[in-house]
Amino acid sequence: MxxxxxxxxxxxxxxxxxxxxxxxxxxxxxxxxxxxxxxxxxxxxxxxxxxxxxxxxxxxxxxxxxxxxxxxxxxxxxxxxxxxxxxxxxxxxxxxxxxxxxxxxxxxxxxxxxxxxxxxxxxxxxxxxxxxxxxxxxxxxxxxxxxxxxxxxxxxxxxxxxxxxxxxxxxxxxxxxxxxxxxxEPGLLPRVPTGPERGKPWDRLAAEALSTLAQDRDPNIRFSAETELRRRGEAPAAAEAEPAQRTLL
CATH class of the missing domain: 3.30.420.10 (Ribonuclease H-like superfamily/Ribonuclease H)
Known part of the structure; x- marks a missing residue:
């Protein structure tokens, strides 16, 4: 066997x-x-x-x-x-x-x-x-x-x-x-990989920054931000799906 x-x-x-x-x-x-x-x-x-x-x-x-x-x-x-x-x-x-x-x-x-x-x-x-x-x-x-x-x-x-x-x-x-x-699923990034919030855990982001990242073109960033929004009990805005894995971490 x-x-x-x-x-x-x-x-x-x-x-x-x-x-x-x-x-x-x-x-x-x-x-x-x-x-x-x-x-x-x-x-x-x-x-x-x-x-x-x-x-x-x-x-x-x-x-x-x-x-x-x-x-x-x-x-x-x-x-x-x-x-x-x-x-x-x-x-x-x-x-x-x-x-x-x-x-x-x-x-x-x-x-x-x-x-x-x-x-x-x-x-x-x-x-x-x-x-x-x-x-x-x-x-x-x-x-x-x-x-x-x-x-x-x-x-x-x-x-x-x-x-x-x-x-x-x-x-x-x-x-x-x-x-x-x-x-x-897309990658659930533990921290923001790029931009002014780079290096921060998602739970430390202000609501406005998190909502902006939930509209990012990168599917891993978007998925990670959406996951944190759902954890907070907030529904992420709908976004068009894109091919996975474009951001290196």
Whole structure:
């Protein structure tokens, strides 16, 4: 029997575009017979031919060269095997999963549910000062994370490996169903990320400032302000929905 499994994935790309994947990495988090989640030995990575030159801007991040991927398979030929492994998965996960979901479409995932570890980190560890994958790594120092296996940063397998340790600890703090529910909503930011109120917790904002932020174009800011308004018993004004995850925190 294959134990309950969540597959953490990370992609590196050649730049913007629907077929721009140049590397995929994955790391499994499985549940043992006692119900505890663990980062197991199920991990791997593949170079992918993006079918286009890698931009200098993205090359400067991950250092993957055109020559490295010239003979690699295309994303459409490998995605299904990575995202729908034998035995299946309970969910897929990624840090800021909206990015991976641009390329890991239902065609390749079979419609699997997603966990966004960025959104869940905002809920589980709101006291932290930053929520990037690497900031979480060094603020939290997750137990069992082998430093060398998490390097180099901004390569697919090391990043998936680090994310998996965050996910394991989140699953110790909240149920799988709760993580999935949080991931379906915009990010609940613990503090205002920009503007004159930057750095303030939402409950310290005056009503006028809070109402203004509830109309912000960024869906995470808007959702966070609306949540505080509802906590105060005030109904937020209706606003048009927009794509999730535009603001970095």
């Amino acid at each position: 294959i134990p309950p499994r969540i597959r953490v994935v990370d992609l590196e790309t050649a730049g913007d575009g629907p077929h721009a994947v140049c590397e995929v990495g994955w790391q499994d988090v499985t549940q043992d017979s006692s119900g505890r989640w663990r980062v197991d030995e199920g991990r791997g990575s593949l170079l992918v031919n993006p079918g286009r030159p890698i931009t200098p801007e993205t090359m400067a991040v991950h250092h993957i060269l055109d020559a490295d991927v010239a003979g690699a398979p295309y994303w459409k030929d490998v995605a299904g095997g990575v995202l729908k492994p034998e035995g299946g998965v309970h969910a897929l996960a990624a840090h800021r999963a909206a990015f991976e979901q641009r390329y890991c479409t239902p065609r390749f995932t079979g419609g699997a549910a997603w966990i966004c570890t960025w959104k869940c980190a905002l809920r589980v560890w709101p006291h932290l000062t930053g929520f990037s994958n690497q900031m979480l790594r060094y603020q939290r120092m997750p137990e069992g994370l082998v430093h060398e296996l998490g390097l180099p940063a901004h390569r697919a397998l090391p990043d998936a490996y680090v994310t998996a340790h965050h996910l394991r600890d989140m699953l110790d703090a909240a149920s799988l169903e709760q993580l999935l529910a949080w991931s379906r």
